[in-house]
Amino acid sequence: MALLVQKFGGTSVGSFERIEVVADKLARAYRAGEQLVVVLSAMAGETNRLLGLAKSVAADPDPRELDLLVSTGEQVAISLMAMALQKRGIPARALLGDQAGVLTDSRHGRARITSVEPEPLRTLLAQGVVPVVAGFQGRCPANGVTTLGRGGSDTTAVAIAAALKADECQIFTDVDGVYTTDPRIEPRARKMDTISFEEMLELSSLGAKVLQIRSVEYAGRYNVPLRVLSSFQEGSGTLITYEDSLMDAPQVSGIAFTRDEASLTLVGVPDEANVAAQILTPIEEGGIDVDMIVHTNTGDGKADFTFTVSRTDCNQACRLLQPVLAQFGIDNLKINQDLCKVSVVGVGMKNHTGVASRMFQTLGREGISVQLIATSEIKISVAMEQKYLELAVRSLHKTFDLAADE
Amino acid sequence: MALLVQKFGGTSVGSFERIEVVADKLARAYRAGEQLVVVLSAMAGETNRLLGLAKSVAADPDPRELDLLVSTGEQVAISLMAMALQKRGIPARALLGDQAGVLTDSRHGRARITSVEPEPLRTLLAQGVVPVVAGFQGRCPANGVTTLGRGGSDTTAVAIAAALKADECQIFTDVDGVYTTDPRIEPRARKMDTISFEEMLELSSLGAKVLQIRSVEYAGRYNVPLRVLSSFQEGSGTLITYEDSLMDAPQVSGIAFTRDEASLTLVGVPDEANVAAQILTPIEEGGIDVDMIVHTNTGDGKADFTFTVSRTDCNQACRLLQPVLAQFGIDNLKINQDLCKVSVVGVGMKNHTGVASRMFQTLGREGISVQLIATSEIKISVAMEQKYLELAVRSLHKTFDLAADE
Known part of the structure; x- marks a missing residue:
């Protein structure tokens, strides 16, 4: 029983x-x-x-x-x-x-x-x-x-x-x-x-x-x-x-995606240690989940700072950013509201290499340009224009041999 | 405040x-x-x-x-x-x-x-x-x-x-x-x-x-x-x-009524002390409210026992009565499902007399026959055929001078 x-x-x-x-x-x-x-x-x-x-x-x-x-x-x-x-x-x-x-x-x-x-x-x-x-x-x-x-x-x-x-x-x-x-x-x-x-x-x-x-x-x-x-x-x-049987685990187990993502890019923030916290704290205190984050040093003591949120949160995030923009004296906030995110996931990545290169080769072959990348031990996520979502999912599904037996 | x-x-x-x-x-x-x-x-x-x-x-x-x-x-x-x-x-x-x-x-x-x-x-x-x-x-x-x-x-x-x-x-x-x-x-x-x-x-x-x-x-x-x-x-x-100012209280303050009453009469029950309890206990344990109750000695050691319930409860009350009928050996259960009840109410009744006689005179003048009567210190209730309801209410309202000033 x-x-x-x-x-x-x-x-x-x-x-x-x-x-x-x-x-x-x-x-x-x-x-x-x-x-x-x-x-x-x-x-x-x-x-x-x-x-x-x-x-x-x-x-x-x-x-x-x-x-x-x-x-x-x-x-x-x-x-x-x-x-x-x-x-x-x-x-x-x-x-x-x-x-x-x-x-x-x-x-x-x-x-x-x-x-x-x-x-x-x-x-x-x-x-x-x-x-x-x-x-x-x-x-x-x-x-x-x-x-x-x-x-x-x-x-x-x-x-x-x-x-x-x-x-x-x-x-x-x-x-x-x-x-x-x-x-x-x-x-x-x-x-x-x-x-x-x-x-x-x-x-x-x-x-x-x-x-x-x-x-x-x-x-x-x-x-x-x-x-x-x-x-x-x-x-x-x-x-x-919960058993970790990595030996026979495939490199990639599945492909996930989300639609309706938006990215916000602050161009020319000071390249300082705590800048990320200053930008993201008001967003998260506003109850908005921040997903991918990229910080790019642009070489002149400045950096570009990009993060993604759900598209429904985009306008609210802009409002919450205004004090930060004023503080940094930034007037260039780039917004892209037409993104999706496609991710490959697999515990096998832990002790296999080459997943990332196979993923980017596949996307490149299909002419899909990558906007943002985020990785963890067992996943690689890519933000891309929304129109590529289905194409990316299908081609990656094939590359990593996930299809059911015919 | x-x-x-x-x-x-x-x-x-x-x-x-x-x-x-x-x-x-x-x-x-x-x-x-x-x-x-x-x-x-x-x-x-x-x-x-x-x-x-x-x-x-x-x-x-x-x-x-x-x-x-x-x-x-x-x-x-x-x-x-x-x-x-x-x-x-x-x-x-x-x-x-x-x-x-x-x-x-x-x-x-x-x-x-x-x-x-x-x-x-x-x-x-x-x-x-x-x-x-x-x-x-x-x-x-x-x-x-x-x-x-x-x-x-x-x-x-x-x-x-x-x-x-x-x-x-x-x-x-x-x-x-x-x-x-x-x-x-x-x-x-x-x-x-x-x-x-x-x-x-x-x-x-x-x-x-x-x-x-x-x-x-x-x-x-x-x-x-x-x-x-x-x-x-x-x-x-x-x-x-909550003050009791009986002095200037009118004999009758208001007239209430309920529609859709039913009466059940058990003809020829033994005229014994606890017969009412034997009849009503199963009804009330069945969750049915009993309203008016009349017990009439018919002179040969027998009695007729009548009570009223809401018409919606009438069939259920009949079912609950079956063991009692069997116990008393009664096969005559009279049911009237077409009753209403009209009541006159007033604390003034406590120290005035004559309300009952004025009430029955009024009903008699209108040709309304009374089926059952129940009284308390401050009210008299009468069960009658449903078709008389409006006539009874209006004529009693007039008898006791309850109308608004013209």
């Missing part, structure tokens, strides 16, 4: 029909003797509906009230799922985040889980009850309802699995596993049976939307066995592993 | 426009120096929408899960109202029942408030913040979200007013006060400036829908000054008073 934490996303509970399908699936697993903890997102579309209500009332609502509002989405989903299970004779209990012991810090709208008290769930499990837990939410020390930010339900599931020392945390979604790249762009993309934790972490942070990155980080911290599966078809999905 | 608890019902927050109207009203009161605690119901229609969702999933959902589901209605309303106040520069804070200190027993779907911890609200008030509290809900000792049953938001407001020793609890609704009877039936009905607590209690229990009876009971227990006003027009509404 295994203890499984099973998380279902918004499309998996997006209609009454789908709730019934998932309830059937859960009932079969329960009757087969599994111990289950279910974690749910809001029904698809519901979070956006609630955000729309808020927008109708206030352009810039307080994050505290916004959390209270949008957290109702999961509350509805768990209530309905518990009812659907009870109808099948399965003892089930719907639990809000805090009722399930999920405590967070106080950063409304993007709270982090600080602890999961396992007692409430352990008590229910010992009674043979299936807890159905609202993902995405918790309570903070000041007793306010918090949300974890988009995709936070994955993190809830992983945190609960860690607290309960579950045998596996299973993320049910609308794809049947993790692919070498997005099959909508490269139809020959291959589903991986396993992927290393480090690779999954890079893929998540680089835009593969299968798992939310914070949930992967959380899983890594507690070595939670994590599996991605389809809600709608049978199969073993993709298991995230 | 008065401390006012102001409760707004579902129609008062039933649309974005109305939320804005109420927010304007609250902002004016706040700027005029009042200390405010706001209590809200769900937006009109929302509770029914949520019940519909539950019904789509399960015919007979667990009351615990149902509470978790329907309590989201108030959660949405308070979030939006707090945002609307913040937009106007008023510091406001949305609070769930338990965050506002509202604790209940564990009877899901019809919980009773066991206590209101005043500290969370006092702390906010001391900071000049307007708490916006979800009515209708609380948490029970087992940490489950509970609801108080329909109309429970009034009770939340009164309980909070009692805990804070507020200067007044103001129930804003879609009528501008308490009337001598329903103006839709008798256009000359008169709004009362004040009404005694006892009369209000009888009127509420007899079907005048202005205030939920439990909230009136609660107000009486703690002598909470309670006022009914309109959300949509100016005016001082009706104040519920």
Whole structure:
């Protein structure tokens, strides 16, 4: 008898029909003797509906009230799922985040889980009850309802699995596993049976939307066995592993990408040690994630400083930069709002060389000019004009021999 | 500076426009120096929408899960109202029942408030913040979200007013006060400036829908000054008073009625002391409210036993009676599903006589036959065929001289 934490996303509970399908699936697993903890997102579309209500009332609502509002989405989903299970004779209990012991810090709208008290769930499990837990939410020390930010339900599931020392945390979604790249762009993309934790972490942070990155980080911290599966078809999905078997690891495991990036270049900043901090601190304090960073000494005691942000954050980043520009006496801020980022990822890079040169040869052969480069031990990311995205993904997929067997 | 608890019902927050109207009203009161605690119901229609969702999933959902589901209605309303106040520069804070200190027993779907911890609200008030509290809900000792049953938001407001020793609890609704009877039936009905607590209690229990009876009971227990006003027009509404000034009290203050009553008559039950208990216990344990009760000795050691219930409960009451019928060997159960009840109410009855005879003279003159009679110190209720309802109300309104001055 295994203890499984099973998380279902918004499309998996997006209609009454789908709730019934998932309830059937859960009932079969329960009757087969599994111990289950279910974690749910809001029904698809519901979070956006609630955000729309808020927008109708206030352009810039307080994050505290916004959390209270949008957290109702999961509350509805768990209530309905518990009812659907009870109808099948399965003892089930719907639990809000805090009722399930999920405590967070106080950063409304993007709270982090600080602890999961396992007692409430352990008590229910010992009674043979299936807890159905609202993902995405918790309570903070000041007793306010918090949300974890988009995709936070994955993190809830992983945190609960860690607290309960579950045998596996299973993320049910609308794809049947993790692919070498997005099959909508490269139809020959291959589903991986396993992927290393480090690779999954890079893929998540680089835009593969299968798992939310914070949930992967959380899983890594507690070595939670994590599996991605389809809600709608049978199969073993993709298991995230923690063993480091570098010997037979391929150089490159997958290709990730993000669209809608923007770069900002400050031309002629003083070439001093703390200039990066002076530029980036106001951006990050403004809640904007900075991605790639390049600092180029231009030889006259000056430097060019480039960084990328999500395109939706670009205007706000410009505003936040104004005091810095004034301080440095810079009037030349170059902006490129038409970028994407393509990344190759693989733990095999650690003890193989030549990945970078093969990557740049491929891009050069296709006539794709590289705007920015960022590397880590197990990935190489390249920013390029958005129009090249599909071409780059497909040609790199071929170069690194990632296609499924014909 | 008065401390006012102001409760707004579902129609008062039933649309974005109305939320804005109420927010304007609250902002004016706040700027005029009042200390405010706001209590809200769900937006009109929302509770029914949520019940519909539950019904789509399960015919007979667990009351615990149902509470978790329907309590989201108030959660949405308070979030939006707090945002609307913040937009106007008023510091406001949305609070769930338990965050506002509202604790209940564990009877899901019809919980009773066991206590209101005043500290969370006092702390906010001391900071000049307007708490916006979800009515209708609380948490029970087992940490489950509970609801108080329909109309429970009034009770939340009164309980909070009692805990804070507020200067007044103001129930804003879609009528501008308490009337001598329903103006839709008798256009000359008169709004009362004040009404005694006892009369209000009888009127509420007899079907005048202005205030939920439990909230009136609660107000009486703690002598909470309670006022009914309109959300949509100016005016001082009706104040519920606790002074007993019987001297100048009219014999009859108002006329209440309920539609859709049903009577059940068991013919030929043994005329024994505990027969009423044997008949009514299974009905009340089944959660059905029994209203009028008549026990008629038929002279041969037998009796006829009649009681009334809401028509919607009639079939269920019949089912619950089957074991009792079998036990008594009775096969004659008479059912009348076409009844209404009309009641005259007045504290003046306590020291005046003749109300009953004037009432029955009036009904007799109009040719209305009386099915059942029930009396208390300050009211006389009569069950009659439903078709006589309007005629009875209007003729009694005239007999007791309740009309507004022309």
